[in-house]
Amino acid sequence: MASCGNPDVEADASMTKRPKYDRNKTCVKCKLQTGNIVIRHAVYCKDCFFPLMSLRFRRTLEPHINPNPQQHRRKGLKASGNLLIGLSGGLGSSVLLDLIQKTYLSPRERQQGDQNPNGITCPWSKIFVVYVDISGIMIGAPDKSSPVEQFVKRHSTTMEYIRVKLEDAFDQTRSPGLRKILLKVLSSSTCSPLVSLKTYIESLPTQTAISSAIQALIRVLLLHTAALTHSSHLLLGTSLTSLSISLISSISQGGGYSIREETQEEWTYRNQDNIEQIVRVIRPLCDVGMKECAFWAWWCGLKVVGKHRYSGGRQDIGALTRDFIMGLEKDYPSTVSTIARTCNKLTTKGGTSMKCLICQRPAQSGTQDWKQNISIRSYSDINPEDVPPGHVNLASRASDDLPPSNPHSIASSMCYACHTSWTSKSIRGRITKQTDIPLPVWLKISSSISEERRQITMESMRNTIDDFLLDSDS
Amino acid sequence: MPPKLCALCEAAKATLRRPKTGQQICRECFFFVFETEIHHTITEAKLFKPGDRVAIGASGGKDSTVLAYVMKTLNERYQYGLELFLLSIDEGITGYRDDSLETVKRNQQQYGMPLKILSYDELYGWTMDSIVAQVGRKNNCTFCGVFRRQALDRGAATLGVDHIVTGHNADDIAETVLMNIMRGDIARLGRCTAICTEGEDTIKRSKPFKYAYEKEIVMYAYFKKLDYFSTECIYSPDAYRGHARAFLKDLEAARPSAIIDIIHSGEAFEVKDEVKASQRVQRTCQRCGYMSSNPLCKACTLLEGLERGSAESGLTDRARKKLEAEGPAPDNVRTIPFFNKPVTGNPRVSIAVEIPPGQ
Structure with missing residues (x-):
């Protein structure tokens, strides 16, 4: 229906690009020195850049440190637990670590623009830094855990370094802490965790599903590590640019219902004493662009290790979104912040009914019915009033119809995005139908709880999953 | 090697791969699922009631041509009891709209529906050609979009219809969701996934093709040998939208469900109440x-x-x-x-429309 918008006609005709220097080359803050960096059309000198970054970082983080956000920050900052910093080795998380160190562990003399004249005491008793090593599934990729550990130790002796492997999500023996939190583990799998992880990844039908599954595994491992370390806060180094990429990528994969969680979320779990605990996931650099992070790292001499990133290239929605947003940022520099600001004005429709077993985020019920309504994949999906074509004999096909959806199946406990990841096929590629797919430990635990309640055997659970393990092109 | 059987009926030879599901199916099954899904969209949203006078926004392009055909088919098959009209807007673009209007006139003959053509010249005293002559090609889409929306409502008012249906398809809606997020247009973002929009002073408008893939519409038109006009507007330089469209095509190539997934996302969120309160x-x-x-x-x-x-x-x-x-x-x-918005149920036809011969 769209009759306009031919990209080949006349490039950039209707979206006027603003000049990068709005007025002149003098810093807009001190109005004395020549600027060194342009941030969203405004020029800043190097001296004014640091307090600006620090201010944005603290303005995002500090309202969420006290257990009661209403408590005024001037009365002091005191978290209810420890702090866990997720360090990927990439730019954002490296800058985040540096900012935490400089702001709370070795605060400098008061600088111009600094909001706290009395210095800041660290609001957390202990600070942990966790690195999730995904080198196991990156063919030929070096293990970066050692340089990451050195990076942490160079920065601070008070921060405690923790290394978690991605395959730990499938490890029932080497994650005693995880087991304690999650009560118990039930599994008959005898494969090594790495083999289980690889089998799980290989069973997914698209490149997009693989990269989003890896992200989900990392995220849940971070949350469980936060619980293990009694952390009340999990900080991630997501910059404004990265946030916009994740928002658009999530929306493109059907994750609109958890749009709020992409920016900030609270994860609830029960500790060993069965007391409900909350981990606040905060992205303190979500108001700072990737360019500013790069300048901070450059001017502070941070030796960024670099992170492993799984990319499925042109077949991966995450990678496509990254390329798209990075391209837009170059030509339309305001777009990145507009995306984040727009999504911040959104909320989910209706109340949250459940948590997704896979990603542990809020999930809507009835997503399968919705899918069935909008696309007929079998003659069993049609209504009685719908008359199929003459050559179709429904009576003879009755036994071939898909089994009725089981309301207690895993599918009904998955969010739309995870369900789509498991079932949506690619145009290209053919996935071998797997019969025995290992599952992450937390999914098995959740299912085992369901088993107690609904008497679903592991075998029937596997049978239910079998519906998702599609032969492509069929 | 035996021919691959249709994944739906398992009786006929599969002749196409459905862009929406990836299933290899036969042509008859494709027609059935395409039409039935649109019927489900219409009935789930309770878009019509018997006796409704419905104008089909007809541009002569693939979407509106297929829409007119499918609306006529479903109206007869499921006895919706609708009185259908074709409503076209002539923006006054030489070499583009004049050609596509010929297609609409042929549709009028083929489907036996009354046609009303309302021109920008008639309504505003300006054609797009004359607007572009004054403003140039920059921003001309703003004029055209704003004028078209009003023109459709005014054309519908003259026909005395209760409802306008447009051929916006799933690709258009997914693209609009992305565009509104990137432009920060929170008001439009809040309503762009709604299948039906109706203000106090506007005529009800809906999109029966909300979940229909553009590729399937083309496929349907191709197999049904429907006659449509296919050219991009000669004054369409919205490069920013072009970026979003190209991105969406990349997403679809990577995972065909991306289009529906974006629409599902758009349906899953809404604008926060405090933001709504600040809107005009x-x-x-x-x-x-x-x-x-x-x-x-x-x-x-x-x-x-x-x-x-x-x-x-x-x-x-x-x-x-x-x-x-x-x-x-x-x-x-x-x-x-x-x-003046027409009073529902009391149609006032104030402008003569072209009635196909034999009616």
Whole structure:
């Protein structure tokens, strides 16, 4: 229906690009020195850049440190637990670590623009830094855990370094802490965790599903590590640019219902004493662009290790979104912040009914019915009033119809995005139908709880999953 | 190697791969699922009631041509009891709209539906050719979009219809969700996934193709040998939308469900109440009576700018202030006729329409 918008006609005709220097080359803050960096059309000198970054970082983080956000920050900052910093080795998380160190562990003399004249005491008793090593599934990729550990130790002796492997999500023996939190583990799998992880990844039908599954595994491992370390806060180094990429990528994969969680979320779990605990996931650099992070790292001499990133290239929605947003940022520099600001004005429709077993985020019920309504994949999906074509004999096909959806199946406990990841096929590629797919430990635990309640055997659970393990092109 | 059987009926030879599901199916099954899904969309949303007078926004392109065909088919098959009309807007683009209107006229003959063509020239005193001659190719889509929306409502009002259906497909809606997020257009983002929109002073408008893939619409038109006009508008330089469209095509290539997934995302969120409260209240234009969030609606503002030789005044605050400083609009400036929404159930046909022969 769209009759306009031919990209080949006349490039950039209707979206006027603003000049990068709005007025002149003098810093807009001190109005004395020549600027060194342009941030969203405004020029800043190097001296004014640091307090600006620090201010944005603290303005995002500090309202969420006290257990009661209403408590005024001037009365002091005191978290209810420890702090866990997720360090990927990439730019954002490296800058985040540096900012935490400089702001709370070795605060400098008061600088111009600094909001706290009395210095800041660290609001957390202990600070942990966790690195999730995904080198196991990156063919030929070096293990970066050692340089990451050195990076942490160079920065601070008070921060405690923790290394978690991605395959730990499938490890029932080497994650005693995880087991304690999650009560118990039930599994008959005898494969090594790495083999289980690889089998799980290989069973997914698209490149997009693989990269989003890896992200989900990392995220849940971070949350469980936060619980293990009694952390009340999990900080991630997501910059404004990265946030916009994740928002658009999530929306493109059907994750609109958890749009709020992409920016900030609270994860609830029960500790060993069965007391409900909350981990606040905060992205303190979500108001700072990737360019500013790069300048901070450059001017502070941070030796960024670099992170492993799984990319499925042109077949991966995450990678496509990254390329798209990075391209837009170059030509339309305001777009990145507009995306984040727009999504911040959104909320989910209706109340949250459940948590997704896979990603542990809020999930809507009835997503399968919705899918069935909008696309007929079998003659069993049609209504009685719908008359199929003459050559179709429904009576003879009755036994071939898909089994009725089981309301207690895993599918009904998955969010739309995870369900789509498991079932949506690619145009290209053919996935071998797997019969025995290992599952992450937390999914098995959740299912085992369901088993107690609904008497679903592991075998029937596997049978239910079998519906998702599609032969492509069929 | 035996021929691959249709994944749906498992009886006939599969002849196509469905873009929406990836299933290899036969042609007859494709027609069935395509039409039935649209029927499900219509019935789930309870779009019509028997006796409704419905105008099909017809441009002569693939979407509206297929829409007219499918609406006629479903109306007969499921006895919706609708009175269907074709409504076309002639923007006045030489070599583009005049050609596509010929397609609409052929559709009128083929489907036996009354046709009403309303032109920008008739309504605003300007054609897109003359607008582009004044404003150039930059921003001309703003004029066209604003004028078309009003023109459709006014054309529907003259037909005395209760409802306008447009051929917006799933690709269009997914693209609009992305565009509104990237442009920060929170008001449109909140309503762009709604299948049906109706303001107090506007005619109900809906999109039966909301979940239909563009590729499937083309496929349907191809197999049914439907006659449609296919050319991009010659004045369409919205490069920003072009970026979003190209991105969406990449997403679809990576995972065909991406289009539906984006629509599902758009349906899953809504604008926060505190943000809604800060949005401007809808009222009516002082000059033409059409819905507006300002004293003057966008079409009147743009038209006044054109008439006074300051087309930019409808686009930028600076130009608007400059025009306001020159004083009120002179009396000889052309204005849009006052808009009266038809009373539902009491149709008033005030302008003659072309009725196909034999009716």
